[in-house]
Amino acid sequence: MGDPGLRRLVLGTLLAAYPGPVPPDWAVDLVAEGLAGHTLFGTNVHDPAQLAASTAALRAARPDVLVAIDEEGGDVTRLAHATGSPYPGNAALGAVDDTTLTHRIYAAIGAELAAVGVTVDLAPTVDVNTADDNPVIGTRAFGADPARVAAHSAAAVTGLQSVGVAACAKHFPGHGATIADSHHELPTVDADAALLRARDLPPFAAVVDAGVQAVMTAHIRVPALTGDGPATFSRAVLVDLLRGEYGFTGAVITDALEMKGAAVAAGGVGSAAVRALAAGADLLCVGAKVDAALVERVVAEIIGAIGDGRLDRARVEQAAGRAAALAAWTLDALPRDLPVPPAPVPAGLGYQAARRAVRVEGDLTGLGRPLVVQVYAAATIAEGRVPWGLGPHLSDVAQVRVIATEADPAAVGRLAAGRPIVLVGRHLHRLPGGPALVGALAATHSVTVVEMGWPGRWRPEGVRAFVTTYGASHANGRAAAEALGLTD
Template sequence: MPADPTLDRLANATLLVPFESHRAPRWILDGLADGIAGVCLFHNNIDGAEQVAALNRELAAAADSPLVSLDEEGGDVTRIGQSAGSDYPGNAALGAIDDTGLTRAVHRTLGAELRALGFTLDLAPAVDVNTAADNPTIGTRSFGADADLVARHAAAAVSGLQDSGVAACAKHFPGHGATRTDSHIELPVVDADPELLARRELVPFRAAIEAGTRSVLTAHISLPGFGTPEPATLAPRVVTDLLRGELGFDGVVVSDALEMEGVSAGIGIPEAAVRALAAGCDLLCLGRFVYADQVAAVRAAIVGAVREGRLASDRLEEAAARTLELRRWTGDRAASAERPPAEVGSDAGVGLDGARRALRVDGILPPLHDPVVVELDAPPGIAVGEVPWGLSPWFPGTERVDPATAAPSAVLDRAADRDLVVVVRDAHRHAAARRLLEEVCRARPDTVVVEMGLPAWRPRCQAHISTYGAARVNGRSAAELLGAASATPVR
């Protein structure tokens, strides 16, 4: 069957695609010119402010206001802070403070930095209510476990980003906070009926919608109690009936990455794309490693589904129209919001201020002199990736150990006759870290513990410091509290 340029272009208008490198390859520039809605940048695309600003200018010149997006939540999930950690505290820290004015200011500053770098869509904030403490996907990405608190800060974060001309994207609809498995590798199940969803998961999304969020991103979760055992991204009852109908959202519905096993396992990315569009999604985030040939396969699957009658042509046209409207919104704000990269970060003090205010100390923190600092390693979540964390920039000589193999005696011997600080991250999720820390604290009750994840568990110790996140500013604020010789990180 001959190619249909109109259908191809409509299919392109629903695609948010990744690419391989620090430079835009020809297939990306040609694709944007042929109607691809936009791109999503990951760590492999970013190597400093000057590089990414130049890259984004090249992308913007390839089409009329393409969407240039990334997952920049601040806190643990950062792309622009990949090399050293984020200058902004994450949602858990902001929720612990519970100052919506600060949350809006942090996101306004973050949005201004993103806009100055050429980004127009931020796939944030996460507005999940983190009711499962052992959740491997959300954790410190959530403002908290209380629906009303999360709702207050969801609205503030959306407003802050969009104050700066960056479109916000509330995620992960209808709520990923009660899951205990990672949708990157399997389909999690949320045991919630419609009544529980309404009073818990949906409350922050209603607030984000009322605050004017330009987009909402779906979750790859199963909701059997809601009658949708398939991934929510592929469920018309979730996307069309609930989000569009009941909540009244009329902006762009973005799928979470379709390369994730929670949505495409067993059916493949092209088929997941077709089903997501049919369910009511408008913009398909393909993931990190879906490049030229696979993008072409997704486009062909969408066009084929329309020709076969499996996907209504007016549904495809509706999706394309919504993404075009979002592009126009971001384009209208470009001239007034852009600043040269040299001015980026001039308001970055708001992030450090937030991190300092989030610190919580249980117990009595004694004066420390030249402490031995030991970090217990913890594997990063897939969404987080390899981002530096810990106190080593402020305490040279800090040692990081594997809690599964490290002997308590080695930690204790290293700290003989010196104060001891042990740094952990989500200790409640890692049994080996808990065992090691309990033995160390039993032998040295004067140990100071710094928890840089969720403070859901604590050992018996002299003092327990909670940072509510592992961003660079969280580390610096803890280092200041511990009396580091300098607040300036050692590079």
Template structure:
């Protein structure tokens, strides 16, 4: 252990911590006073906009240039709307709408919501090219499966966010779209050549850099041709060689959460990894590779932050990390914070600000496709097919339920029920089945196909779409995401909504 207050303070300037609860504990503020770069807010920190504004004001009263970060992507990943769903559709719907100016306006609205609550760093947009249809962690978080389309919408999203003074962070470099594993749970491998990366995965990051993005987030993925045996987060070739030198990015490089298994599983294999699954060692490895701002994750307490800072300080004395590299990272983070420090006017706007629900609904409608006809689906039984959830999104409500005027909605586990049972419950009613990635479940596909032989059936797909269509279905709706706005748009298309024209305010 190195007892050097100056090194400790320098190390803290590279860390994004977090804390439990809707008010900040004393230690969270004390760390800010000692130099901590900032905190990330998660769903458990949030009950509503006014509460968030009060919380960020509490943090910023300690130090005005505090970075307060959040994952507010719209669509399936929302923190401000984690109790209801996002009032804005996500990237897949915006990509399907095909209008970069609409993307810019939606992201400007998200930024306005964040600025009104005092958040100044959005860990968005996701700019991965979702070339793997079974990708378990990206999917509808991506604008699409083509690099040119994703690049266009990436630039628009970055400009929209930053037009309201909220720093954007393009993620997950060098591209998480071709993975079949979730880096929250393990270290995925993308077996692609550098030429493939340059043509398939990197164009959106180049577009983000060209648009002036203030931050880029690393991916805990292994690309053997680039990163060798470890993740990109720990790869100097990826962060310094490719992102800095080749793409010319000069802003802050932020790590994905170091608590994720994609990082700690590798770091834990390093000798003497003993604290918190290797997070302190992961922090040193990421800084050494060229990262500037280390996102620790959600499960953070004071002893963990101190252990990380102590390991970073120690690394500057034993040859693993130079003081110059640490100072460089701290300087970049300070520049990011200076750019994103809220003005007095923006801080005062929280009481009167409201999300742009009309814009969100317009975007959701434009990002939705309706095949077939809905005329025979009046007064249906709505069945929401139980689907898994990703750690990135959390357990955010989804489906048509909040928008139904009179229709009954039930929850169904596809492989625990049968078509005759459900048909008996429906009686003479038509059936609408709502799910996410329905095509991935043989039981769900069979259930829908069997029901469609007995009565009018409609399907609402709210996940990453596929070419599968049940032959006898009356209508097939693809929302390209499961946001509150997309659920409302689907219910409208089926004539199932209340008379309100906008979704319930989150």
């Protein structure tokens, strides 16, 4: 028989997950046996009452269980995955550049999380998005300027934590300069330490100074620091840099270990867990597709590594201790009687913020009732399939959806029947067929482009106006429709 104390110790470093809206028995039993907690995804969320009941079931197994979620607002939302978030995301907040507003938005998000028993928000994203073609950060970032990102990152952290929800800043040491998605591969940031300190690291310094409770690792390769492996497996990054140089004392949480950037590099989730712990991570986010068998395999791999000397038991004890300290903070901060009504939020706060973020280049007069053409864009794994666009906000306006590479500009023009065209897209500059479709339509029609992704520096020639929303949330969509005069 194995050592039950060791098994409980190892469980105390794991954030698992479960399928569906009701925690299965094994998910609750593991919490009682010492599992640090669970990460919730859109499949776990149907409505506030259901979610509050789910978190209550987990707390009944152990009061200090960690319940984490990726609720960034904007394009990455779990609470509002069925409709789109009522809050703009970081890019829009950075465009407005009002740190008081950023604090208020994140306090409002945190209040909604606290009301349903979520204790850790795996947010904010504090990456500096310096690559226009970044496929996974983009509008999740406050911008491309390190100082602006740093100021808003600190405001977001203090906003969340002011209502008792622990913030987790991500993705250390900075995912903003990548042009690959770590869900699918191991991206490389070819930068020396000096460039990282000037460009990518200031927001992390700011959130540490702001008292952030947790920092999430990035599955990115930075050869100058990490060699051939990802930062998640790098002691130089997690211990020497984050703790030694920047003075972080909270919990280091890994990005999901099932992601290709970690699992492939390590040879599997279990091996990734061992390497992350050895490097200095404290809480291991296993991923979204988790069952009891996977948790037991990871536990067995870690116990085996302790047994054969690949992993020091003292390091696991340190990790579990930091996870427990985070849990204690959340237990003290979260209201005892749950569910509770959310803290009062000014009516329409997120929609007001989204309106302030809209930027218009060109002329919007005389649009009348145009044909709205929404260009299909695939969602990232981080975003999930969340509705976006102007559709829910249009009043007596025709809309069609097209795939850029398959759309016939002449056919779209015939549908317009002399009306102006409003072309709505996300990341149109890097969407296959996107720039060509815009150009072909603008050559023969009055075209306004609404960019709901990261706008970058691309501006199409020949269009009458270019509208930037800095995000595709429900709030961003309404703000764009209002700017175009297409709502009631």
